[in-house]
Amino acid sequence: MVKKLVWLLLLVLLLPGALAQQLREQIRKYTLENGLRVLMVPDKTAPVIHFNLMFDVGGVDEAPGLGGIAHMVEHMAFKGTPSIGSLDWPREKAALEAIDKARAELDRAIASRASQGEIERLTAAFNQAREEAKKLALPNAIDQLFTNNGEQGLNASTGYDRTDYRVSLPSNRLELYLRVYADVLLNAVFRSFYEEADVVLEERRQRSENDPNGALSEAFLRAAFQVHPYGRPLIGSREEIQGYRVDKAMEFWKTHYHPNRAVLVLVGDVEPERDIQLVRRYMGAVPRGPERPNLNIPAEPPQTAERRTSIEYNAQPSLLIGFHKPTYPNREAYVMDVIDSILTEGRTSRLFRRLVIQEQAALNVSSSSASPGFRYPNLFTISAQPRAPRTTQDLERLIYEELERLKNEPVSPQELQKVRNQTRAAYLRVLQGGPGLAQALAFYELFFGGYQRIFEEEAIYNTITAEEIQQAARKYFTPQNRTVATLISRGGSR
Known part of the structure; x- marks a missing residue:
C-alpha cells in the first residue's frame, strides 16, 4: 500500500510537467x-x-x-x-442607408431645438425606416x-x-x-x-x-x-x-x-x-490593417492619499478595497498573485478563515490580483459582505489586520507549498484542453510575449519567497495607496 501511495504521489507531481511537454511539442x-x-x-x-x-x-x-x-x-x-x-442585399443596403439618413435628420432637429411636432414626425420616419429594413x-x-x-x-x-x-x-x-x-x-x-x-x-x-x-x-x-x-x-x-x-x-x-x-x-x-x-x-x-494606433493613453498618477466613495442602495451592505500595483511581466505582479491565493483561495485561506469561519463577520470574501485589466498597471482588490450585526467597518479592521500580518510575519513554508499546489492544479486544468486552453493560448500569444510563456509561469510562482511577499505587502498595502468603496443599505446600515 505504501509503495502504491508513493507511485501515486510521484504521478501527481510529474503529470503537469509531462502534459506541458507533450502539449508544447x-x-x-x-x-x-x-x-x-x-x-x-x-x-x-x-x-x-x-x-x-x-x-x-x-x-x-x-x-x-x-x-x-x-x-x-x-x-x-x-x-x-x-x-x-x-434576404435581398441591394434592397437592404438601401434600407440601411435610409435609416442612417432618418437618424441624421432627427439628430439635427433635436440639436436645433425644432418643434415637438417636427421631432415626432422625424422619430416616426426613423422608426418606419427601421421596420422596413427588418423585413429584408x-x-x-x-x-x-x-x-x-x-x-x-x-x-x-x-x-x-x-x-x-x-x-x-x-x-x-x-x-x-x-x-x-x-x-x-x-x-x-x-x-x-x-x-x-x-x-x-x-x-x-x-x-x-x-x-x-x-x-x-x-x-x-x-x-x-x-x-x-x-x-x-x-x-x-x-x-x-x-x-x-x-x-x-x-x-x-x-x-x-x-x-x-x-x-x-x-x-x-x-x-x-x-x-x-x-x-x-x-x-x-483579409487584408492587413494599420497597427494599433498610438492613443496616448494617460498613465494613472501615483496615488498619494486614501480615497473613499460610497453609494446608497436597497441591498446588503458591501465593501470593496483596492490597491494600485504593477502588471505582468513585472515579478511583483506574480508575487501579488501568490498573495491573492494566500488570502482567499479556499476555505483555509487567511481571510476566509478569519472573516467567515472564526469571526463570523462576513458572508463572503474574495480577492483579485489583476483588476480590472492586465495591459496596464492595475489593482489588487478585496471584496466582502458583512454578516449582520457586523458592519463594513468591522470587515475593514479585520482585513487590515490580516494585511499587517503579511507585512510582519513571513508566510510559512506550508502555506507557500499550498499555493504552489493550487497553481499546479489550475495549470493542469488549463493543459487538459478545450475552450479554456484555446482562450489561454490566445491570451498569452497576444499579450504576454508569446504562447510559450504559459509553460514558464509555474516555475516563476515556485521561486517566489516569503521575503518577497512581505516586501510587496509593505510596498502596496498602504493607506495612501488604498481606495475604499462602500455600499450603504438604505436606512443607514453599513
Whole structure:
C-alpha cells in the first residue's frame, strides 16, 4: 500500500510537467502574410474543434464620449454580412442607408431645438425606416447558422484590453467557420444597430444601474482611476449608449479589427499542415490593417492619499478595497498573485478563515490580483459582505489586520507549498484542453510575449519567497495607496 501511495504521489507531481511537454511539442504556430497569428493544437479525443479569435482591442481603445463602443461592436459582429443574413442585399443596403439618413435628420432637429411636432414626425420616419429594413434580413444570422451546424458555446466578450469570439464546432465544419469569420472581417453589416443599442442599454440597466455590485464597482473604479480609462465603465454610460451611431461604430470596427491585431487558436480535431491551407485561403484573404494606433493613453498618477466613495442602495451592505500595483511581466505582479491565493483561495485561506469561519463577520470574501485589466498597471482588490450585526467597518479592521500580518510575519513554508499546489492544479486544468486552453493560448500569444510563456509561469510562482511577499505587502498595502468603496443599505446600515 505504501509503495502504491508513493507511485501515486510521484504521478501527481510529474503529470503537469509531462502534459506541458507533450502539449508544447504539439502546438503549431503560423503567421500569415497579413499578420494573423494562428495556433493549432491537435487533440483527437473527439471530432470537435474549439475556436478562439482574440483581438487586442477593448475599452481602453475608445475615444472620449464613445465609452462602451467596443462592447457594442462585439455585439454587431454577430449580425452578419451581405451574404449572411440578407434576404435581398441591394434592397437592404438601401434600407440601411435610409435609416442612417432618418437618424441624421432627427439628430439635427433635436440639436436645433425644432418643434415637438417636427421631432415626432422625424422619430416616426426613423422608426418606419427601421421596420422596413427588418423585413429584408434574418435576425441573428450567424448565431442561427452555427446552431444549425452543431455549435456549442458560441459567445464573445469584451474587456478593457481585449475582445474574443469563441465557439466549438464539429471538425467537419472548419471551412464553414473560416468562411464566416473571413466574411465578417471583410464585409460586416451592422444591421439592427439601434435595436441592439437598446439591448445594450437594458444590459447596462440590469448589470450596472439595478445591480448593487455593478453600481459599487463603477463607483470604485471611478475613484481608483481618475485619469486612466480603467476608471470608465466598460459598458459605457447611459448617455454614451444613447448617442451611438452606426458610422462611429463602423469607424471603430474598421480602425481596430484587423488580422495583424489578432490571434486565432484551434484546439481539437485538426491536422495542422493540412488545415493551415484552409486558414490561408479564407483568413489570408483579409487584408492587413494599420497597427494599433498610438492613443496616448494617460498613465494613472501615483496615488498619494486614501480615497473613499460610497453609494446608497436597497441591498446588503458591501465593501470593496483596492490597491494600485504593477502588471505582468513585472515579478511583483506574480508575487501579488501568490498573495491573492494566500488570502482567499479556499476555505483555509487567511481571510476566509478569519472573516467567515472564526469571526463570523462576513458572508463572503474574495480577492483579485489583476483588476480590472492586465495591459496596464492595475489593482489588487478585496471584496466582502458583512454578516449582520457586523458592519463594513468591522470587515475593514479585520482585513487590515490580516494585511499587517503579511507585512510582519513571513508566510510559512506550508502555506507557500499550498499555493504552489493550487497553481499546479489550475495549470493542469488549463493543459487538459478545450475552450479554456484555446482562450489561454490566445491570451498569452497576444499579450504576454508569446504562447510559450504559459509553460514558464509555474516555475516563476515556485521561486517566489516569503521575503518577497512581505516586501510587496509593505510596498502596496498602504493607506495612501488604498481606495475604499462602500455600499450603504438604505436606512443607514453599513
